[in-house]
Amino acid sequence: MSNNFTFLNTSDRAVLSVFLTAGYPNNAACGELLDLLATHPAVSFVELGMPFSDPLADGPTIQRASEVALSKGTTLNDVFSLAERFRSKCEKPLMLMGYCNPVYRRGVETFVKDARSAGASGLILPDLPYESHHRDFASVLDSTGLSMAFLVSPTSTEEAMAKAFDTSTAFVYGVANVGLTGDAQSMDRGAFFHRIQPYRFQSPLVAGFGISTPSDVAGLDGLVDGVIVGSAFLRALGSVDESALNVEEVVNRANEFLKPFNPVVK
């Protein structure tokens, strides 16, 4: 059931999802973190970031994580290996999140098939236009059973909101921020997620970008089906200074970070 997010619709409280960058802080530690997330009761699903040299929708934390991962030689094959490892541990959905260029570079069909074999559930490609999705992705996604999530943001037009719910096969990713992942811009989240409600149709709604505390999550209760915590999770892992990197310590920190989320999410 790893590629079907309808379970989100049926739960009465928002579920928690965690984003982490493949290969960060290094390949081994990332594997351990995935193991933790696979078994952690508070975590309903996971986004695995595919590092890219020019991540223009990401804030400083995820940018930096991509840079570290790439500097350690992380490749798409590494991403897929990590996905496989995760899949071997659990049935939770796993989204691959990244940018178009590396996907097109591998070839969309190859990429999707490889992703599917590795056990991924779906894709989030923030810079993928709808036309390109229809032309290049739709049929191969269909035939492999991989799903796709599109974004809506506070600046989205009504049309764009309708389209996102119409087209997304995983969930709609609601950008809970004016800005980038991890940005601490103030905005009236409630107002935005209220504005989305009329367009909700079929696809579940998940909020991400700038969600970092249990109280952020509580504030969205009733408005969304799930939340994604990314930058805050990566920041909680602490310094990535290689010489000081202690995998056990990193995993402990992740565990600590997740603890307060237990009560607020299903």
Added chain:
Amino acid sequence: MSNNFTFLNTSDRAVLSVFLTAGYPNNAACGELLDLLATHPAVSFVELGMPFSDPLADGPTIQRASEVALSKGTTLNDVFSLAERFRSKCEKPLMLMGYCNPVYRRGVETFVKDARSAGASGLILPDLPYESHHRDFASVLDSTGLSMAFLVSPTSTEEAMAKAFDTSTAFVYGVANVGLTGDAQSMDRGAFFHRIQPYRFQSPLVAGFGISTPSDVAGLDGLVDGVIVGSAFLRALGSVDESALNVEEVVNRANEFLKPFNPVVK
């Protein structure tokens, strides 16, 4: 007879004249040099340079001498005092040579009268135009009896040559060089001084600029009434380093320099 140069016309060999900058290498040494020149048998008359900040017709040696003299505070009054000292020692003609601006600054009439009282015979102002001479100098020179020397050069037109002989009341200063005082440019001096001959009329002809050795003088024999040695004389005085300046030594050097000229000039 100090303001009359007709004696030049009557001698059969070129006489020697020496140029030195007032206040160079310092006021005292300059005074001693004038004493030497006053009594030296080879020297028929003297040009005393009035130092100017922007001596654009002068080569490096005289430029430098002006700079040194000015840096030691030499003023026009100092120039006149030196002239007085010279006049107290001899009857030889003394020309004051300089640029227009300091003369106009003092006031032409005042300047000429002061110069006359100090015992000067005449003026050489290479940057004085004929019109300015006529308007500003002619009558006061006339009334004081001071004379004036104008230049002719290898680029002078025929008109200019005629005018120089017509207007000069001291002598005509023939520029024996393409270039500046002291310049070592090669030119056919003989050709130039031959070209002048037809214009010679009334005023004697004296060659200057770049005359430095007895053989230079010998080369002009029969073509001019006199020669002026300037840069070469100043150079012969040696270093002007104040700490090492030894007036006696300077005067000795001047004497040494003049020795070889004895046989060639009257």
Added chain:
Amino acid sequence: MHHPIIKHGYYGEFGGQFIPEMLRKNFIDLEAAFNEAWGDSKFQRAYSNLLRDFVGRPTPLQKAERWSERCGVEVWFKREDLAHTGAHKINNAMGQVLLALRMGKRRIIAETGAGQHGVATATACAWAGLPCTVFMGAEDMERQKPNVERMRLLGAEVRSAQTGSKTLKDATNEAMRYWIAHPEDTHYIIGSAVGPHPYPMMVADFHRVIGEETKATLEGLGLQPTHLVACLGGGSNALGLFLPYLDDETELVGVEAGGEGLDSGRTAATIERGSPGILHGAKTMILQDSEGQIEEAHSISAGLDYPGIGPLHSHLAATGRLQTAAISDGEALEAGLLCTRLEGILPALETAHALAWTLKADWSGHEMVVLNLSGRGDKDLQMYTSRRGHNE
């Protein structure tokens, strides 16, 4: 859309809008505003008056006698070096600032590499009284200090991009990110004919005056060029010259920065050595590795040191309408020095690439070449000086 060459934001297979949803509305608004303004004779008049009175247009089209003699072919220079701030870049900056004022925007952002576009934008903003933030790679800020100072004197804030290679590509990412975070009040002035639709065509349109003036002058003289030559950074000076000639027989030549050599791995020759990909919101030719990671470009000329190129250029090259060539760092330096001595024009190092090509090309002698002299080389003095020292 008034450009028949574009279909839904694409030039053939290139172009598009590969942007996150957070920017979509900005692009919808921008495209509408630009199309409306561009079709409005009042906007057009304000823009041309500004080009005339502030920028100094028309720039001369000069027959370069001694350069022609050296090349063995008639070469004319389109003198963009005489435009205010010293390069063509100001045409676009002024156009977009006018557009931003019309859209009621209250802040301008821009990215810059060598600082030329940053200076042009800061200049336009000073003129308009708009606050301006310029993003610049930390590395580039270090290398191009005088331009950083110029921007600051013009009242702009210069923000250093600390990510990635800390150069132009990263500054562009930062500018996009800032725009994502401030979508309402801010307009982003991209510095070349790159980026998501409508930027490539809009920027090119703000530069087409270069080609229009050229065409008008030459037609006045009864002349028709056989070749148009320009250097390719992002491609704006080239398109500006080429646009009015796209449907003519005239050959179009884009000269890329070969850097230390096409096969050295240290090059910026995007079309010659790159492959199709997606960068800064558009599908175009880019320098990338087998994983699809963007590679650092390398050129002695900071204005050509970019791993992408405008999508229209990719299309024109793919369809054979645009001929490309690469010139190495050394060839460009020598050509720049030669032009200085022969013509009394110190060209920008960017421009020197185009100049170098005219020296090397195989001419019959009957051609007539117009070269876009895209900028002056005062900013490159240091580089030229050490080359001259080295030659002597």
Added chain:
Amino acid sequence: MHHPIIKHGYYGEFGGQFIPEMLRKNFIDLEAAFNEAWGDSKFQRAYSNLLRDFVGRPTPLQKAERWSERCGVEVWFKREDLAHTGAHKINNAMGQVLLALRMGKRRIIAETGAGQHGVATATACAWAGLPCTVFMGAEDMERQKPNVERMRLLGAEVRSAQTGSKTLKDATNEAMRYWIAHPEDTHYIIGSAVGPHPYPMMVADFHRVIGEETKATLEGLGLQPTHLVACLGGGSNALGLFLPYLDDETELVGVEAGGEGLDSGRTAATIERGSPGILHGAKTMILQDSEGQIEEAHSISAGLDYPGIGPLHSHLAATGRLQTAAISDGEALEAGLLCTRLEGILPALETAHALAWTLKADWSGHEMVVLNLSGRGDKDLQMYTSRRGHNE
């Protein structure tokens, strides 16, 4: 002579030819050649074509909106900063090089202070293929290294003047001396409307295009300026603007460099603080001591740092036609910074003096001012930068 204002090389009591006999013939030849060329429509055509195609003329006449608002009066900028090499100086250099070619001269010499005239002359010579030697004070060479490099890149030889104050005045002496030593094959291009007749008028004539363009544009708009303002170094940019207006009612304002203050002893305000005297072959206002020795001028702006001024300016000031004022180093810097931020134009420090005056003057608000924006300030970046740093 075609200028009724000159009589026998004099403007009233000022002017003349205070030169040694060795240069007389050069001046006779030069005057004849210039008068003949200036009256020849072929020469005129060649000169205007060159100004159009190489220099980038006409330069814009721009209404400076934000500057006007700040001054409380309508101010228009005549944009000489957009001329090739960045200042008006090139008009004269091109004109004189054309004249030198016509006279069959085979070498050009020039003096330079900040290097602007040197760069303009080296540029003109590169264009013409004539060897060029520029004399520059040793002190100035040290202070203005980038311009020394620019001249060298243009193929000129730069010779250091080691005498006197080792600045512009001494470089001028050296150039004259070189000419005395090489009278036949060499033409000396003086950089401002100074020196012996016919230079002041010839240089002014080669710049009068500035005023002619201004007049033509304004007449086309039905406008008549009440004030023309320009900075005074040697006075060439000022005369270029003023000449066509000499017989009009328009007020002429020349702004001198006050340096550290008119009474500080460190000033370059020649008309305001000088007295009549003879310098570089002409009678004019100069800075001199009681002995008639020329004093060193002092200004933050190297192009105004000259103890003389053109003789026509002295005459116009003496007869009340030209109003003068002095602006201090600090006022000029601040005005330059303000113009950069308000108008997007980084002015030369020379020009900044004229700008500062428009800020200070007592306006009713009904005047219309044309200011000669004589050059761009890229060369002065360092100076502006440290002032900005100091202000913050």
